[in-house]
């Protein structure tokens with residue numbers, strides 16, 4: 001691992017960072033991505049403190065998935081940099097990816113494998129010892145309530161089970177940074193509580209969690225820090241209390257994003273008009 005204390009500062013050419021980097025698990029500077037005429041992410045800056053539980057919220061199409069994909073080496077930015085624990089994700093993807101566990105949104109899985117085989121494959125791909133992988137796979141399946149489904153093909157899993165097995169794949173190599181796109185989507189309340197427990201324990205022990213979610217209540221309950229993103233730009237970011245500024249996160253979100261609309265029309269939907 002590159003020592004974050006001497007990691008290059010993307011803002012300062014080749015001079016070493018002496019103050020900021022050590023406490024930052026994920027450092028994004030000027031990240032930009034265009035798809036044709038659409039600027040999905042626009043010179044985005046973000047500092048995710050080490051040990052934080054960081055929530056990324058924003059309306060549909062705000063650029064959350066695109067940002068997380070660029071931050072984790074899945075999508076090459078048009079401009080800007082991403083550093084994970086001081087390692088430049090795009091200059092040294094192998095070292096950076098060794099630190100990261102990713103739960104991507106909508107990425108194809110090798111779903112003709114069983115759940116147990118899929119997690120094993122993820123561990124072996126990370127260069128882990130077969131015996132260690134076997135032990136951790138069994139523990140992860142048990143923790144996520146998937147032991148009985150371990151021999152079932154992933155293609156036959158429900159959406160929630162698929163989410164959980166993908167999370168197991170993200171955890172098996174004991175990463176230092178977890179980047180999770182909508183980790184609680186389609187997950188039942190019991191499993192959500194289990195996942196939350198695993199993630200809180202991870203963060204309490206020095207790991208860092210970055211997650212995107214549309215569920216404001218959940219972000220408010222579990223995240224220490226939050227960034228509100230709209231149209232590819234960070235509108236507010238920092239400790240949850242500071243971003244909320246005395247209001248609920250949902251109200252702050254609606255104020256910043258400008259999403260309050262009055263529903264007019266659709267009179268044909270009102271059954272009382274029959």
Ligand SMILES: Nc1ncnc2c1ncn2[C@@H]1O[C@H](COP(=O)(O)OP(=O)(O)OP(=O)(O)O)[C@@H](O)[C@H]1O
Nearest residue numbers: 035038039040058059060061062063064065066067
């Ligand atoms: N592969 C792609 N090709 C073209 N446009 C894309 C592509 N991926 C994303 N976009 C566009 O980039 C913008 C940001 O999309 P992105 O998926 O990052 O948003 P999001 O915040 O994750 O949205 P959601 O909350 O709905 O998942 C959108 O306008 C989207 O249409």
